[in-house]
Structures are given as C-alpha cells and as structure tokens.
Amino acid sequence: MQPLVSIIIPSYNSAGFISATLDSVLSQGYENWELTVIDDCSSDETCAVVSAYASMDTRISLIALSENQGVSNARNTGLENSWGKYVAFLDSDDIWLEDKLKSQVQFMENSQSALSFCAYQRIDENGNIISRIVPVPQRVDYNKLLAHNVVIFSTSMILRTAIGKLRFSRAGHEDWIFLLKLLKNCGAGHGINLPLALYRVRKNSVSSNKIKAIGYTWRIFRVSEGLNFFRSAVLLARYAVSASLKRLQ
Known part of the structure; x- marks a missing residue:
C-alpha cells in the first residue's frame, strides 16, 4: 500500500497562481495524498478557487485563517492538521511535474532518508522557463546546508517522525532555519537529480x-x-x- 503523503500549501493572495499549483498535484501519478491549503487571510479570490477544487476532490481541504499571521504560522497549522507518513511542502505559486511524488516516495522508502529534495527549473510569473535544470547534491548535512541552502522548499519531502515537535519560527528564511534544525536531529538529507519541480520567481518576492x-x-x-x-x-x-x-x- 502506498504511504500517505501530506501536502502543505500556505497561501496569501495567490488566486492568480494557485490553480496551476493544484492542477500539478492532481496530475501526479502517485495517488495516496492529502492536500491542505492554509490561507493566511487573503483579500483576493484564493479561498474561492481552493474551495472549488476541494468540492471536486475530497483529498483537498482548505483552512481559512481569520487573521494574517505569516507563512510560518500557516505551515505550522498545516503540520498540526495533517497525518501522512511523509510531509511535502509546496508554495502556492510553484508547480510539480507529474512524477514528483512517485519518485520521491520511492526514493525515501528505499533509502530510509528523513529528507529528500530534487532538481528544478525556474519559471517567471507567466510560467515561462527561465533557467536550465538546477542540479542538487546527492547528500547534504547541517554544515553544508549552513554554507549554502541548496533546497528549494517546494521540492522537499520529510519523514513525519523526523519532524516530531519541530515547528517553523517566525523569521526571514524560515524554511532554511527549519531544515537546519531538522538536520541537526536527523543527520543528512538526500538530493534526487531529476527535474521534478518548477520554481516561480516573482518580482516582489523575498527571494528576489x-x-x-x-x-x-x-x-x-x-x-x-x-x-x-x-x-x-x-x-x-x-x-x-x-x-x-x-x-x-
């Protein structure tokens, strides 16, 4: 039986992008997943878009927060309301290719890795590919991740038991801090050098x-x-x- 994967998507004013993100999950060859969108009090039509998807597929659910508290709180809420053996994080404007979940679950089941991540390509706001395939190292430990964050968070999959009570802190680059704390406990994460995701670069994002x-x-x-x-x-x-x-x- 396929292990359950919990997909956590924090969203805020993502109505223009989140349909493509959800479609990319629905197109996965791997079927045993649950997806929770935690909307951080959007002022656009994000909740309406997600609700429409949830009405068509019971694996999709929406948690609409009444107050904007930031992406860390949204991800923590997702962790508290999901139950899979594995947790996969996905930002509301990024896209997975159809073999992403299947390839990662198979890799993690075979390797017993607590963290995996994969190669990717960048896309612009209109979905056009703007980079070559960005490779990832086969192995990364705390010191290597501290020197260079090679993990695009939307490509990460983590064993829930390795997460335990670890939660996101309210700080810039909260995903990097989370992974550093994780690797202090579990030792190492492993990269899959297959381009299984598209990372969207937006003009007003923190990363830009x-x-x-x-x-x-x-x-x-x-x-x-x-x-x-x-x-x-x-x-x-x-x-x-x-x-x-x-x-x-």
Whole structure:
C-alpha cells in the first residue's frame, strides 16, 4: 500500500497562481495524498478557487485563517492538521511535474532518508522557463546546508517522525532555519537529480529582494544558529557568491 503523503500549501493572495499549483498535484501519478491549503487571510479570490477544487476532490481541504499571521504560522497549522507518513511542502505559486511524488516516495522508502529534495527549473510569473535544470547534491548535512541552502522548499519531502515537535519560527528564511534544525536531529538529507519541480520567481518576492535576503541570512547565522562574527562573515560571503552564481544558471 502506498504511504500517505501530506501536502502543505500556505497561501496569501495567490488566486492568480494557485490553480496551476493544484492542477500539478492532481496530475501526479502517485495517488495516496492529502492536500491542505492554509490561507493566511487573503483579500483576493484564493479561498474561492481552493474551495472549488476541494468540492471536486475530497483529498483537498482548505483552512481559512481569520487573521494574517505569516507563512510560518500557516505551515505550522498545516503540520498540526495533517497525518501522512511523509510531509511535502509546496508554495502556492510553484508547480510539480507529474512524477514528483512517485519518485520521491520511492526514493525515501528505499533509502530510509528523513529528507529528500530534487532538481528544478525556474519559471517567471507567466510560467515561462527561465533557467536550465538546477542540479542538487546527492547528500547534504547541517554544515553544508549552513554554507549554502541548496533546497528549494517546494521540492522537499520529510519523514513525519523526523519532524516530531519541530515547528517553523517566525523569521526571514524560515524554511532554511527549519531544515537546519531538522538536520541537526536527523543527520543528512538526500538530493534526487531529476527535474521534478518548477520554481516561480516573482518580482516582489523575498527571494528576489537580495538586500533583504542578505539581512535575513546574517540573522540566521548570528541569532538563530549563534555563530561568532568571523564565521558568520565568511558564510555570508559564500552566500553572496552562491546567490550570484544562481542568477547565471
């Protein structure tokens, strides 16, 4: 029997993109999944779009929050309201290719890995591919992830027992912090070098604001991970180089 995969999608004013995201889940060859969209008090038609999908497929559910509290709270709400052996995170504007779940579940069942992630391509706001395939390393531990966050969160799948009581903190790059804490406990994650996802780059996203991203990264090193000034400065320099190289891919 296929293990259940819980898919968690935080959303906020995503009406223009979330249909493509949900369609990509519905097109999966792997069928034993539950999908929870946690809407963070959107002011557009996101809830109406998701409700329409939920009415057509009982595996899809919507939790509409009455107050905007940020993506960390939305993801934590998703964790508290899902039950699968594996948890797969998906942002409300990203897209999975049809073999994504099947390939990852098979890999994790065979390898007994607590975390897996995969290669991807970038798309623009109109869905046009704007990068080559971005490969991922076969293995990443805490120190490697600290030096360079190679995991696009919409490609991640995590064993629920490895998550335990771990939850997202209310901070910039909360997904990176979450994975660093996870790897402190479970040792390593593993990459699948198949392009199984499309990562959407939007003009006003945090990831597109390089100055803000550098500030968040510095706080991760100094506050979240408690590193000294010198090591933080070295890691920040490496981060800046890696970010520049990403733009060339």
